[in-house]
Amino acid sequence: MDFSLVVAIELLREVAGLILIATGLAVIFGMMRVINIAHGEFMMLGGYTVVLTTKLGVNIWVAILILAPLAVGLFGIIVERLIIRHLYGRIIDSLLATWGLSLFLIGFVTVVFGNTVEGVSTPFSGLAIGQYTVAIYTLFLIFAAMAFIASVYLTLRYTKAGLIARATMQNPDMVECLGVNSKIVYMATFGIGAAFAGLAGGLLAPISGVVPGMGALLIGKAFITVVTGGAAVVAGTLSAAGILGTISQAVTFASGPVFGDATLLFVALILLRLLPQGITGRIFTRSV
Amino acid sequence: MTAERAILTTSRLTMRFGGVVAVDQVDFTLKTGELRCLIGPNGAGKSTFFKCLTGQLKPTAGSILFADRELSGKNTHDIVRQGIGIKTQVPNLFDGLPARENIALSARQRHSQKRSEEITDEMLELIRITALAHREVGSLAHGERQLIELAMVLAGQPRLVLLDEPAAGMTAEERGRLASALRDLAGRMSLIVVEHDMQFIKDIATEITVFHRGRVFIEGDVAEIMAHHEVQEIYLGKEADGAA
Amino acid sequence: MLSKVSKDWLGAGFVTVLGLAILIFVPILFDLFEVLQMTKYVVLSLFVLSLAYIWGFGGILSFGQAGFFGLGGYVFAVAAINMGQTTVPFLIAIGACALFAAALGYFMFYGRLNDVYLGVVTLVVTLILWKLINHTAGPEYIIGKARLGGFNGIPSIPIMTLPWRPGQEMEPAQMFQYFMAILIAVYVLLHALIKSKFGRVAISIRENEVRTGLLGYDVRFYKLCIFSIGGAIGGAAGAMWASYQTFVDPNIFSLEWSAKCLIWVMAGGVGTLFGPIVGVLALEYLSFQLGQTELINNLIVLGTILIFLVLLLPKGLFPTARDLVVKVWRRRGGSTGKGSP
Numbered sequence: 050m051d052f053s054l055v056v057a058i059e060l061l062r063e064v065a066g067l068i069l070i071a072t073g074l075a076v077i078f079g080m081m082r083v084i085n086i087a088h089g090e091f092m093m094l095g096g097y098t099v100v101l102t103t104k105l106g107v108n109i110w111v112a113i114l115i116l117a118p119l120a121v122g123l124f125g126i127i128v129e130r131l132i133i134r135h136l137y138g139r140i141i142d143s144l145l146a147t148w149g150l151s152l153f154l155i156g157f158v159t160v161v162f163g164n165t166v167e168g169v170s171t172p173f174s175g176l177a178i179g180q181y182t183v184a185i186y187t188l189f190l191i192f193a194a195m196a197f198i199a200s201v202y203l204t205l206r207y208t209k210a211g212l213i214a215r216a217t218m219q220n221p222d223m224v225e226c227l228g229v230n231s232k233i234v235y236m237a238t239f240g241i242g243a244a245f246a247g248l249a250g251g252l253l254a255p256i257s258g259v260v261p262g263m264g265a266l267l268i269g270k271a272f273i274t275v276v277t278g279g280a281a282v283v284a285g286t287l288s289a290a291g292i293l294g295t296i297s298q299a300v301t302f303a304s305g306p307v308f309g310d311a312t313l314l315f316v317a318l319i320l321l322r323l324l325p326q327g328i329t330g331r332i333f334t335r336s337v
Numbered sequence: 338m339t340a341e342r343a344i345l346t347t348s349r350l351t352m353r354f355g356g357v358v359a360v361d362q363v364d365f366t367l368k369t370g371e372l373r374c375l376i377g378p379n380g381a382g383k384s385t386f387f388k389c390l391t392g393q394l395k396p397t398a399g400s401i402l403f404a405d406r407e408l409s410g411k412n413t414h415d416i417v418r419q420g421i422g423i424k425t426q427v428p429n430l431f432d433g434l435p436a437r438e439n440i441a442l443s444a445r446q447r448h449s450q451k452r453s454e455e456i457t458d459e460m461l462e463l464i465r466i467t468a469l470a471h472r473e474v475g476s477l478a479h480g481e482r483q484l485i486e487l488a489m490v491l492a493g494q495p496r497l498v499l500l501d502e503p504a505a506g507m508t509a510e511e512r513g514r515l516a517s518a519l520r521d522l523a524g525r526m527s528l529i530v531v532e533h534d535m536q537f538i539k540d541i542a543t544e545i546t547v548f549h550r551g552r553v554f555i556e557g558d559v560a561e562i563m564a565h566h567e568v569q570e571i572y573l574g575k576e577a578d579g580a581a
Numbered sequence: 582m583l584s585k586v587s588k589d590w591l592g593a594g595f596v597t598v599l600g601l602a603i604l605i606f607v608p609i610l611f612d613l614f615e616v617l618q619m620t621k622y623v624v625l626s627l628f629v630l631s632l633a634y635i636w637g638f639g640g641i642l643s644f645g646q647a648g649f650f651g652l653g654g655y656v657f658a659v660a661a662i663n664m665g666q667t668t669v670p671f672l673i674a675i676g677a678c679a680l681f682a683a684a685l686g687y688f689m690f691y692g693r694l695n696d697v698y699l700g701v702v703t704l705v706v707t708l709i710l711w712k713l714i715n716h717t718a719g720p721e722y723i724i725g726k727a728r729l730g731g732f733n734g735i736p737s738i739p740i741m742t743l744p745w746r747p748g749q750e751m752e753p754a755q756m757f758q759y760f761m762a763i764l765i766a767v768y769v770l771l772h773a774l775i776k777s778k779f780g781r782v783a784i785s786i787r788e789n790e791v792r793t794g795l796l797g798y799d800v801r802f803y804k805l806c807i808f809s810i811g812g813a814i815g816g817a818a819g820a821m822w823a824s825y826q827t828f829v830d831p832n833i834f835s836l837e838w839s840a841k842c843l844i845w846v847m848a849g850g851v852g853t854l855f856g857p858i859v860g861v862l863a864l865e866y867l868s869f870q871l872g873q874t875e876l877i878n879n880l881i882v883l884g885t886i887l888i889f890l891v892l893l894l895p896k897g898l899f900p901t902a903r904d905l906v907v908k909v910w911r912r913r914g915g916s917t918g919k920g921s922p
Contacts, residue, residue, distance in 0.1 A: 146891040153884025160878050269708040272701045314709050322692040380633035429792040
């Protein structure tokens with residue numbers, strides 16, 4: 050009984066982790082059809098924001114939940130203004146440019162902070178379930194991911210900004226016809242996607258610590274989740290994170306974490322072979 | 338309409354998108370050497386039907402027999418290799434190459450270098466676009482591109498040609514050239530033309546199939562269809578729908 | 582006809598002669614250290630040809646070319662350590678990479694993934710290979726006599742021998758000439774392939790995939806072949822790299838290598854074979870010089886170059902320069918061309 054509860058929590062943690070790292074990427078992909086290759090580095094910046102500000106005495110919750118998304122979101126807007134906006138309509142070029150940005154950021158942060166792991170202490174202690182211990186922070190992460198995806202859903206569904214966003218996802222060319230400045234929509238999208246990445250990086254910082262190259266460890270899973278999910282932000286991310294998280298966790302239990310990742314990729318490839326537009330390209334076509 | 342003279346037959350061909358049935362159990366027969374026009378208001382299912390024939394869509398159910406071979410579910414390139422030429426609605430050309438090389442590439446699929454040069458010359462003459470032979474197609478007008486694509490499709494020496502709105506965007510002069518080319522071709526090969534423009538249809542067609550709400554509404558020759566009361570209503574009805 | 586053939590081969594013939602001259606004279610004219618340095622450029626030039634071919638002449642943009650480079654290196658290392666010779670392991674490495682590319686290509690091309698998905702999938706595959714190999718540090722990860730070594734890498738990889746002289750390791754000058762000969766051979770073969778019917782169809786696919794399919798060509802199969810050829814060349818370069826360094830570690834799979842390969846091709850110009858090789862020489866020489874000063878982080882330089890290339894010179898550095906020269910030339914000499922753009 051205790052064991053199955055622990056297994057269930059581990060499983061939810063994996064799914065929650067995928068949701069956290071993929072949502073920002075999914076927002077940008079869903080709206081702009083651009084995969085932000087620097088997404089991992091945006092998370093890394095979120096992590097460093099938390100490390101720096103807590104060192105300066107800022108409350109850790111303020112650092113994680115407010116400062117990390119704010120700082121990275123602003124950075125995202127600057128990036129959009131300087132680089133991405135020149136590349137609309139040139140999707141492959143925008144991928145290449147964000148890749149350049151990714152390399153630049155790894156190099157820059159390595160020069161500034163050094164290639165060492167910086168830690169943040171976990172805000173909670175452990176919780177005993179029978180003979181096992183589960184970190185309360187894990188439960189918090191699961192809760193945060195659920196709250197996160199729910200708020201994205203509610204925003205898309207019930208606000209004016211959400212309506213514009215949904216319209217953009219359905220037909221980007223029509224947005225201007227609704228009387229909306231598409232330039233601002235794209236700028237805001239990139240900023241919000243970056244802010245989500247910052248939040249994810251902040252939330253994960255206490256668990257994994259931060260290091261300049263951490264993005265490479267995270268983005269593989271994030272890319273797979275988004276590409277498998279397809280263009281619908283909420284339904285795609287949720288369904289892909291659910292399927293892939295479960296499978297990867299099952300394999301991890303059976304044979305260790307390395308093959309979990311490889312299996313994830315393999316399952317994603319098979320799914321893509323069957324559904325080339327991702328899960329939501331075929332099944333939940335009208336969802337958000 | 339005996340079976341051995343039919344080159345293309347669909348039976349109960351159906352294409353569903355989610356809950357929408359775009360093509361609903363269509364039975365359709367084309368005789369060898371026939372030139373047939375498919376018409377119908379927007380959303381009538383004629384384009385979806387066309388895409389099922391070309392393999393761009395995989396039909397949900399039903400069969401497509403071309404010269405006694407099943408095409409349903411096959412990939413586009415396989416369908417083309419059976420001897421079907423496809424002219425899409427938007428011209429699909431190699432913009433960086435001259436018209437000649439575009440056409441030669443098509444002929445080269447089946448023939449030697451030398452033979453494909455000859456075929457290319459024949460096609461340029463047939464469509465009367467020899468003047469355009471050395472122009473880069475990216476720099477040509479829409480109507481000229483349409484004609485080059487037709488030449489390209491014919492260079493593959495198909496037995497059946499499928500054309501999706503070939504006259505779209507053409508000048509009156511180009512339409513005339515296209516219409517006379519299509520009339521010449523009928524008999525030598527079979528053709529299916531999806532078209533909106535009634536004047537153009539009058540210029541080329543013998544037989545017309547009218548699509549409505551995913552089904553074949555009526556078939557007949559130009560005069561019959563033009564005079565048909567309900568067909569006129571369908572077209573007027575389309576405008577009423579469009580306004581709503 | 583003859584004039585067309587000779588025109589097709591004029592540039593390539595010039596490059597081949599240049600290559601042969603380098604092959605013969607470099608070991609005579611330069612000292613040992615310089616020859617070793619240039620051997621590195623030769624291997625990387627072969628690596629860049631793999632991407633220059635599939636991207637420039639097949640329209641397939643792989644974000645994970647380092648995957649083949651690394652796989653080739655590791656397969657060669659494991660096979661060479663086990664077999665005690667190098668020629669067969671070299672072939673095994675090439676074959677394994679071609680097969681791996683074919684398997685991956687099957688999922689990507691037969692699933693009709695679009696460009697963005699293709700980029701992401703190739704990138705993720707490389708990431709996962711990197712992660713997998715990184716985690717093989719334990720003693721249980723051993724293939725025959727070869728320990729994979731995880732992040733420590735595999736040391737003491739045999740130096741290649743000439744196929745007809747097994748058991749006799751090559752001298753640095755010999756290795757340079759052997760690798761240079763391979764590079765020239767691959768260059769000539771690729772050039773012949775591009776000019777063949779297969780190559781023309783591949784270029785049609787790059788220009789207009791839908792139309793090529795409508796002409797009756799199986800686009801997926803052609804792309805699969807192109808991608809596999811690219812994989813084989815990348816794998817060959819990886820095996821040569823491992824043998825040249827006598828060492829290989831998981832960082833051979835890093836995104837940095839994939840990015841470098843892309844940057845070389847972009848700098849040299851997509852759609853040529855020679856340009857990307859110039860890209861390797863110019864940018865590696867630059868990073869060699871910068872590396873000696875140790876003032877600037879290599880990744881910052883790479884990232885900046887990539888962004889700069891995308892934003893300002895989408896056609897590539899050298900093609901842009903060439904166009905500029907041609908423009909100035911035309912202006913000075915009056916209009917001599919037919920006026921085609």
